[in-house]
Amino acid sequence: MKRNDLQLYFIMGTGNVLNKKPITVLEKALQSGITMFQFREKGPNTLTGQAYENFARECQKLCQQYNVPFIVNDDVELAVKLGAEGVHIGQEDLPVSMVREKIGNMILGVSVHSQTELQTALQYGADYVGIGPIFSTTSKNDAKPPSGTEFLQQVRIQYPELPIVAIGGINCLNAHTVCKAGADGIAVISAICESEDISNTVSTFKSLFTDS
Numbered sequence: 001m002k003r004n005d006l007q008l009y010f011i012m013g014t015g016n017v018l019n020k021k022p023i024t025v026l027e028k029a030l031q032s033g034i035t036m037f038q039f040r041e042k043g044p045n046t047l048t049g050q051a052y053e054n055f056a057r058e059c060q061k062l063c064q065q066y067n068v069p070f071i072v073n074d075d076v077e078l079a080v081k082l083g084a085e086g087v088h089i090g091q092e093d094l095p096v097s098m099v100r101e102k103i104g105n106m107i108l109g110v111s112v113h114s115q116t117e118l119q120t121a122l123q124y125g126a127d128y129v130g131i132g133p134i135f136s137t138t139s140k141n142d143a144k145p146p147s148g149t150e151f152l153q154q155v156r157i158q159y160p161e162l163p164i165v166a167i168g169g170i171n172c173l174n175a176h177t178v179c180k181a182g183a184d185g186i187a188v189i190s191a192i193c194e195s196e197d198i199s200n201t202v203s204t205f206k207s208l209f210t211d212s
């Protein structure tokens with residue numbers, strides 16, 4: 001995985017999209033230049049069973065067309081079955097060591113909120129860490145209180161080369177603060193799912209990480 005892949009990491013499931021077709025939102029986001037995608041079909045009224053797997057495959061196929069890594073949230077079995085590029089897990093999911101064993105050298109992303117969690121993630125070869133929620137978010141019911149950028153800044157100083165993505169309540173107006181704090185990129189749900197102009201939103205975010 002390249003650190004640049006984290007620049008604009010789009011996360012989506014059917015529950016995040018109102019009044020549009022989720023697959024159309026993903027296609028527009030891919031056309032506009034997202035650099036990584038996470039399939040996160042989670043929450044009330046989301047797909048299950050064969051419909052869940054079919055939707056994951058549809059998203060994966062589109063990501064392949066645009067050469068964008070396809071990452072599966074939480075569901076290690078699905079990731080392995082589909083031959084996804086990677087998996088993202090948090091502290092409530094399977095232990096990092098066990099996931100690493102199951103996925104071999106696929107990309108492993110781990111959410112961390114403390115030094116202890118960070119050290120465990122690194123010990124088992126996390127390829128990147130997700131730090132958040134930086135700001136308050138309405139997209140994750142069980143999110144922790146907003147943390148701001150202090151922990152992110154600390155981790156960046158401690159590990160200058162570690163791929164870090166910031167998440168939680170990030171939008172076009174506040175994204176510059178996580179960029180300044182040292183994130184390699186941002187992970188967003190609502191900023192893209194609820195955008196009236198996905199192409200413009202994607203360009204605005206990407207310019208923060210590519211313009212000096």
Ligand SMILES: Cc1ncc(COP(=O)(O)OP(=O)(O)O)c(N)n1
Nearest residue numbers: 073074088089090091111130167187
């Ligand atoms: C890139 C990224 N960072 C953090 C998370 C959150 O993971 P987790 O804490 O496991 O919460 P859920 O997303 O599973 O509800 C993430 N998904 N992606």
Ligand SMILES: Cc1nc(C(=O)O)sc1CCOP(=O)(O)O
Nearest residue numbers: 132133137139168169188189190
């Ligand atoms: C999936 C997720 N994980 C978080 C964390 O803090 O670990 S915050 C979050 C939701 C991000 O959605 P939005 O961009 O709409 O705020």
Ligand SMILES: [Mg+2]
Nearest residue numbers: 074089090093
């Ligand atoms: Mg999780």
